[in-house]
Amino acid sequence: MNTIMVGIGAGALLALGAAVPADAAEGTAMLSVLHGVPDLTVDVYVNGELTLDDFEPGDLAGPLELPAGTYTVAITASDAPDASQPAIGPVDLPLDAGGDYTAVAHLDADGDPTATLYANDVSGIAAGQGRLTVRHVAAAPAVDVLAGGQPVITNLSNPDEQTLELAPGTVSASVAATGTTEPVIGPADVTVSEGTLTVVYAWGSLEDDNLALAVQTVTGMQSAPDGVPAGAAGLVASNGPEQQLRLWSGIAFAVVAAAMLAVLVVRRRVVAKAER
Structure with missing residues (x-):
């Protein structure tokens, strides 16, 4: 198969922001969720609350900035009445402050549904x-x-x-x-x-x-x-052209930033003299 399947669930994790874990620590983490189980539209529950509804195979939701802590995730068949009979989980996702993570619902090597939490190297x-x-x-x-x-x-x-x-x-x-x-x-x-x-x-x-x-x-x-x-x-x-554009954009940004810094320094010196 030659197709790269990507679905971006823009804003799909917003409800997760209210699901603050009981062991919330100082700081935040970034979390994305990928649905990699074929032929199964699912609902995702986080700490018992429905967070992703009708999540389809190949969809990627997030990232969302969350309080650090441990979140309990259960994945059910679409339109299940609650999270009491999950197809995957419940599993605990420990998110450390400053970390960037992707939780993936997928099949293991034998074809059984499972979930894996990956720490992204940022x-x-x-x-x-x-x-x-x-x-x-x-x-x-x-x-x-x-x-x-x-x-x-x-x-x-x-x-x-x-x-x-x-x-x-x-x-x-x-x-x-x-x-x-x-x-x-x-x-x-x-x-x-x-x-x-x-x-x-x-x-x-x-x-x-x-x-x-x-x-x-x-x-x-x-x-x-x-x-x-x-x-x-x-x-x-x-x-190529994309890399050259990125280079010139970076140079232009640096020039503008330097000019703004120079203006700020001059203004501070004028204020300091006036106060004397």
């Missing part, structure tokens, strides 16, 4: 680089991830993940059973952007022939100097 990324994480959440054996027909991630099992740091550009990626090159997903184009975490999920069921990809992005991890154009780095083409 640490700083070197200038001119992007971060690509691949997560195996499909009912399938271990896989290799291929770029240009060559394995770049090998023997990835459900529910494991592996991460690469790459120059910005587009990766033509496919997923194959470990040790083979015949794609079971893809090839599909995946964009890697500077200072951005791109997470690719392989989900669905190999036996039911509904394997698919979902893509999540988390921005804001640039390291100074921002916008340095990257040269070619094997997997992706770089330094």
Whole structure:
């Protein structure tokens, strides 16, 4: 299958903001939720409250900023009267202050519904680089991830993940059973952007022939100097129009910021002299 399936539930987690956990700690965390169970529209209950209604396979909701603490999540068939008979869970999701997480409802390697909480790596990324994480959440054996027909991630099992740091550009990626090159997903184009975490999920069921990809992005991890154009780095083409636009936008922002800072300094000096 060649399609990257992504559904953005804009605002779909707003009700979760009221579900403050009993063990709420100081600080907040970011949470997204991905539905990776094929052929099953679900409702998501958080701390006993209906939070996501009619959540469809391939949908990604969030991120939402939440008080740190532990949230209890139960996933039921769509339009269930309550959370008393969940298809998945209830499971506890511990969210630490300052963390960025994605909770994924998916199939395990044997095809049974389960849920996994992933901590997204939002640490700083070197200038001119992007971060690509691949997560195996499909009912399938271990896989290799291929770029240009060559394995770049090998023997990835459900529910494991592996991460690469790459120059910005587009990766033509496919997923194959470990040790083979015949794609079971893809090839599909995946964009890697500077200072951005791109997470690719392989989900669905190999036996039911509904394997698919979902893509999540988390921005804001640039390291100074921002916008340095990257040269070619094997997997992706770089330094195209998009990268040049990002570079000039960064330069323009820096010039404006410097000018504003200079005005502020002058004003403070004038006020200080007047007070004397």
